[in-house]
Amino acid sequence: MIEHEHIYEDEIDLRDLILTVWRGRWIIIGAVAVAVIVAFVYATFVRERVYEAEISVLPSEFRLADGRSLNPSDYLPIFHKDSVLDRIAAKYMPDHPDIDAAIDSMVSSIKVDIKTDRDQNASNPILTISMRHRDRATAMEMARDYIAIVQSELASLASQLNSEKLELLERDLKERTDELQAALDEQQSFRTTYDIETLRSRLSNRRSRLVSAEAQINDLESIIEVLAAQLERVRFQLGQTEPLLVTKDVLDETRVKLFRQITGDDGTPEIPYIDREHINPVYTQLLEMSLTAERQIESRKIELENATSEVAALRTEIDALLGEIADAERRDLELSLALSRARSLYDSAYSHYSSAVSTVKRQSYSLTIISGPWASTRPVGSGMLTTMVLAAVLA
Known part of the structure; x- marks a missing residue:
């Protein structure tokens, strides 16, 4: 019984609410209309687009x-x-x-x-x-x-x-x-x-001259040895040879008569003759050969002395050239290594610079x-x- 009464009261309240709303419908419609009009005016004229x-x-x-x-x-x-x-x-x-x-x-x-x-x-x-x-x-x-x-x-x-x-x-x-x-x-x-090639050419020339001079010394020593042996033989032969030759000249009849008149010997049965001394031509020839050999030996000795001096000078010059070439080659090697290092550093720097420039050019940023x-x-x-x-x- 009580539950039915509560349901009935709820229905009365809802009915009253609806009646109240219905009686104020014009007020609600007016308020909504005003809000819509205000919103329209705001959206159209007030609010910035x-x-x-x-x-x-x-x-x-x-x-x-x-x-x-x-x-x-x-x-x-x-x-x-x-x-x-x-x-x-x-x-x-x-x-x-x-x-x-x-x-x-x-x-x-x-x-x-x-x-x-x-x-x-x-x-x-x-x-x-x-x-x-x-x-x-x-x-x-x-x-x-x-x-x-x-x-x-x-x-x-x-x-x-x-x-x-x-x-x-x-x-x-x-x-x-x-x-x-x-x-x-x-x-x-x-x-x-310092032209190293020129120095090497000079060294080659001096070595060739040294070889020629040493060969000349050997030849001169051989010649002097031969001449000395020849001189010794000539001197030996010269010692065995008489410088003068004694010849007997037979006098002719006229000279015999004159000789007898001088000597007062008219009864000499023998044929008179005269001893004469002549220079031995063999001795003279041997002497000339000895003198010639001595002159040749002296001449060859002078040539040998000059050749020996030339060899000494050439060896000194060759030693100097070898030292100069060694110093030049060492210095040239140092300069070549320095140039190689400088070129390597340059190539590296150029490569880095070119790479950087190329990178910048390729990029549009x-x-x-x-x-x-x-x-x-x-x-x-x-x-x-x-x-x-x-x-x-x-x-």
């Missing part, structure tokens, strides 16, 4: 002149640099007497949102930059200019980093070039002053634009209908 332009870029990893990598994490701060935003604001700022205040106001109105979306198969993130403005075309132009400025800042950063390294490499290359040129000049000057800039034809935020519905619900 803001369009959002987006542009997506693919940051890359760049190689620098020093071999290091310029990673996206190294240049992502450029996107948030105040100077970049200031340049955008300075270009698109409204007419305002206070330029600094206008720039600050516009910078605060620029929205730069960098979204990082990672693909499972991609090694680099995709950056989405969004910029907002009351005008749709201006928003897209701002996004385009923003990326262009970032590109310029990135190229400037890479240029600064590369310039420092290239200056070092260029300075090192110049030093190595000067060292190589100095080594070349020193070697050329040395080889001009620019971001790859994947899409955009583009902007929706609808403003950012809730639309007019959504705003009105929301206002009606809240009312």
Whole structure:
């Protein structure tokens, strides 16, 4: 009985509530209508329409002149640099007497949102930059200019980093070039002053002359030995030979008569004769042979003495040439090694410099634009209908 009474009371309360609402329906309808009208006026005339332009870029990893990598994490701060935003604001700022205040106001109105979306198969993130403005075309132009400025800042950063390294490499290359040129000049000057080939030619000539002089000495010694033996034989024969020969000349009849008259001997039956001494021609010939041999021996001894002196002089000159050639070859080897080291250092410096320049030339230092800039034809935020519905619900 009590339960039926409670159910009956609930039905009475609900009926009263519905009747109350029904009696105040015009008030509710009026409030909703006012809220919808206010929302319409706000959405149409009061609230500014803001369009959002987006542009997506693919940051890359760049190689620098020093071999290091310029990673996206190294240049992502450029996107948030105040100077970049200031340049955008300075270009698109409204007419305002206070330029600094206008720039600050516009910078605060620029929205730069960098979204990082990672693909499972991609090694680099995709950056989405969004910029907002009351005008749709201006928003897209701002996004385009923003990326262009970032590109310029990135190229400037890479240029600064590369310039420092290239200056070092260029300075090192110049030093190595000067060292190589100095080594070349020193070697050329040395080889001009000390022609090793000429010294070797002189040494070969002196050795040939030494061989000839020594052969001449051997020949002269043999000749002197032969002449000495010949002289000894001649002298022996000369000692065995009489220098004078005694001959008996038989007198003729007239001389006999005269001889007898002189001697007063008219009865001498023997045929008279006279002893005469003559120079022995064999002795004379042997004497001439002895003198000739002595002269030849003296002449050969003089030649032998001259040849011996020449041999001594040649040996002294050869020793001096050997020492000079050894010193020249040692010095030339030192200069060649120094030149080789200088050339090696130059080649290394040139290779590093060329590699760095080639690396810089191959790199574009620019971001790859994947899409955009583009902007929706609808403003950012809730639309007019959504705003009105929301206002009606809240009312």
